[in-house]
Amino acid sequence: MTETIEHMNVLLVEDSKQVADVIYEYFEDTEIELDYAATGTRGLTLAQQNSYQCIILDIMLPGIDGLTLCKTLRDAGNNCPIIMLTARDTNQDMLEGLNIGADDYIVKPFDLELLEARITAVVRRSSGLGFKNxxxxxxxxxxxxxxxxxxxxxxxxxxxxxxxxxxxxxxxxxxxxxxxxxxxxxxxxxxxxxxxxxxxxxxxxxxxxxxxxxxxxxxxxxxxxxxxx
CATH class of the missing domain: 1.10.10.10 (Winged helix-like DNA-binding domain superfamily/Winged helix DNA-binding domain)
Structure with missing residues (x-):
């Protein structure tokens, strides 16, 4: 596995229980601790109530879709790093997500080690840690x-x-x-x-x-x- 920053609280907003279970199992014995929301509405509530180092956000969600959720957080001044997860892989979809404030984009199906590396990278950038000691x-x-x-x-x-x-x-x-x-x-x-x-x-x-x-x-x-x- 990729080396991670010591302990991170990460919010996973994903309506597919199968995908969520796979991600949970992978991160179970790591320093990344996951909170989970199956709807955009619940994801928005958790993001507003808690402090996370990263949000993993699916685009196609019940309640509030991922793009709207991302824009809502950014408009409210929430700068938590956001990685978008989606099966939509067109350039237009990627640009739309990045333009409203997403920090990174991963297309399903994805490699879990790559997801972990992306989480670590966006958290380092956002916190100003880089690879400082x-x-x-x-x-x-x-x-x-x-x-x-x-x-x-x-x-x-x-x-x-x-x-x-x-x-x-x-x-x-x-x-x-x-x-x-x-x-x-x-x-x-x-x-x-x-x-x-x-x-x-x-x-x-x-x-x-x-x-x-x-x-x-x-x-x-x-x-x-x-x-x-």
């Missing part, structure tokens, strides 16, 4: 290989959960990351019974913000968190 937001820097975090040149020691949260916030800067998206990264299999995320955020702030003169980790009430330069 570090993330920088203002005076904060993260070495993605060594997991070394510094602010104003001073090293900050984080536990694994704190590092995952900070990395996610930096990857999505300047946008917010929903509580649900953070929880799915920390606890991909089963959420804890109590609100442990609040405790992790508090611990992260005590390391990243408290020793310095201003806060970088910002709470967006009832939505999630973001990081500011």
């Amino acid at each position: 570090s993330l920088t937001v203002g005076e904060l820097s993260i070495d993605l290989k060594s997991h070394c975090v510094t602010r104003q040149g001073k090293r900050v020691s984080l536990n694994p959960s704190g590092f995952k949260i900070l990395k996610l916030l930096c990857e999505h800067h300047p946008n917010l990351v929903t509580r649900e998206a953070i929880e799915s990264v920390l606890w991909p299999d089963e959420l804890p019974d109590q609100d442990i995320l609040r405790k992790h955020i508090y611990q992260l702030r005590s390391k990243i913000d408290k020793p310095f003169d201003r806060e970088m980790i910002i709470t967006v009430p009832k939505q999630g968190y973001k990081i500011e330069q």
Whole structure:
């Protein structure tokens, strides 16, 4: 399989259960976690309510078709990378999808390794990661290989959960990351019974913000968190 970015939440909007099952089975043991919608209407709701690194979007859908869904998201300012899936392979169809904001296009039937590679590529481009080994937001820097975090040149020691949260916030800067998206990264299999995320955020702030003169980790009430330069 293609090397993927560490953990990605991906929305699959596909009305064919057979196609969805094949995609689910392929990504089952990878760092790509799928949410699924069988209609365009449900896909739009999920895309509006959650934070995804990529959307895999079929064109022919019940409810809202894929092209309309893509245009609706783009008109609303949602810049999540979108890969269109379709059996329609004419240049006109491809151009229409790309012109309304799709990032890539795959024609059915397709190779699953190619789909994985396309997902990784569009996520890298959209996040500004490219093939970099570090993330920088203002005076904060993260070495993605060594997991070394510094602010104003001073090293900050984080536990694994704190590092995952900070990395996610930096990857999505300047946008917010929903509580649900953070929880799915920390606890991909089963959420804890109590609100442990609040405790992790508090611990992260005590390391990243408290020793310095201003806060970088910002709470967006009832939505999630973001990081500011």
